[in-house]
Amino acid sequence: MKREEELHTIELIRNGNLELYKVIVEEYSPRVLSVIRGVLPCKEDAEELAQDVFVKAFFSLNKFRGDSSLSTWLFRIAYNMSISKTRLKKVKFVPIESAQIESNNCSDISEEEIYMKEKRFELLNRLLSSLDPSERFLITLFYNQEKSIKEISQITGIGESNIKVKLHRIKKKMGEMVGGKMEVSYG
Amino acid sequence: MDEKFEKDELLRDLLNEINYRSAPLSFAERVSSKIESERVRRERRTETVQIIVVSICASALLILSFIYLNNRYFNLTLEDLRLFNSNFGVKQLLYRVKGIFISDGTLLWYILAANTALLIVIQQFVQNYLYSSGRIGKS
Numbered sequence: 001m002k003r004e005e006e007l008h009t010i011e012l013i014r015n016g017n018l019e020l021y022k023v024i025v026e027e028y029s030p031r032v033l034s035v036i037r038g039v040l041p042c043k044e045d046a047e048e049l050a051q052d053v054f055v056k057a058f059f060s061l062n063k064f065r066g067d068s069s070l071s072t073w074l075f076r077i078a079y080n081m082s083i084s085k086t087r088l089k090k091v092k093f094v095p096i097e098s099a100q101i102e103s104n105n106c107s108d109i110s111e112e113e114i115y116m117k118e119k120r121f122e123l124l125n126r127l128l129s130s131l132d133p134s135e136r137f138l139i140t141l142f143y144n145q146e147k148s149i150k151e152i153s154q155i156t157g158i159g160e161s162n163i164k165v166k167l168h169r170i171k172k173k174m175g176e177m178v179g180g181k182m183e184v185s186y187g
Numbered sequence: 188m189d190e191k192f193e194k195d196e197l198l199r200d201l202l203n204e205i206n207y208r209s210a211p212l213s214f215a216e217r218v219s220s221k222i223e224s225e226r227v228r229r230e231r232r233t234e235t236v237q238i239i240v241v242s243i244c245a246s247a248l249l250i251l252s253f254i255y256l257n258n259r260y261f262n263l264t265l266e267d268l269r270l271f272n273s274n275f276g277v278k279q280l281l282y283r284v285k286g287i288f289i290s291d292g293t294l295l296w297y298i299l300a301a302n303t304a305l306l307i308v309i310q311q312f313v314q315n316y317l318y319s320s321g322r323i324g325k326s
Contacts, residue, residue, distance in 0.1 A: 018219060021219075021222075022218075025218050034206045034207050037207070047211055055218060055222050059229075124201045124204055140205070143203075144205070170198075171198070174198055
């Protein structure tokens with residue numbers, strides 16, 4: 001959705017068009033869900049929280065000034081809510097199972113591929129469990145959503161240099177996990 | 188500085204595993220349903236707050252009017268309330284009340300009563316109008 005179109009849609013939603021909000025939800029929910037899933041690996045919890053994010057966003061639409069993109073604004077709400085949830089309930093990390101994730105053409109996957117996938121999930125779980133919720137959110141924004149350091153700073157409220165340091169540490173940790181194969185070239 | 192950050196393929200590939208390609212089934216419908224529930228909850232909360240505020244204002248007004256009426260007509264003091272426990276006190280109090288209702292100021296009292304009744308009727312009309320126009324939700 002283009003920016004102007006996005007702002008026009010938001011204006012119409014503010015005037016009470018709930019049907020148009022469904023379009024926004026359909027468009028942004030996969031992205032919001034993906035980042036929340038990084039923080040809350042339990043699928044049901046993540047989906048519940050993602051719904052709450054969209055509900056909160058709906059009632060806060062009047063506060064959306066359009067300074068940032070809608071996705072950045074939604075990610076900010078998602079960040080605040082998911083961090084609050086992990087703090088409030090002290091959510092323990094639940095390992096992600098490969099079966100929980102959508103998979104295309106499951107029948108076409110060979111045994112070797114399944115084995116590799118399991119290994120990847122094992123590594124992913126080890127990595128995510130070694131990070132705190134804020135760091136998990138940060139790397140999903142950076143790698144999954146391709147957000148820039150500046151945008152991540154806007155979303156999380158963490159300083160840009162601090163984000164770079166955190167990313168460097170995460171990569172270093174990751175490098176150690178895969179046996180030093182990963183190159184850490186900056187910091 | 189941003190461009191200097193290389194994106195490691197391994198991390199991206201791994202995290203890609205938790206990526207949603209599309210919204211889960213009926214996700215938008217569940218969000219709409221939650222929005223409706225939240226809207227009702229917020230309306231009820233607003234109504235409750237309105238009722239509390241109106242009740243506080245009405246109580247304050249009533250107390251002030253009692254104080255005014257007492258100062259203007261009854262002039263009851265704490266000493267009178269203590270006398271109320273004895274027969275002498277009750278007798279004295281009843282005489283004072285009788286003096287108020289059957290005196291030169293009686294007409295003023297009747298006007299006050301009529302005004303109060305009129306205000307109650309107006310309040311009922313306004314309340315019914317606000318309910319029917321949907322400006323105030325029914326609890």
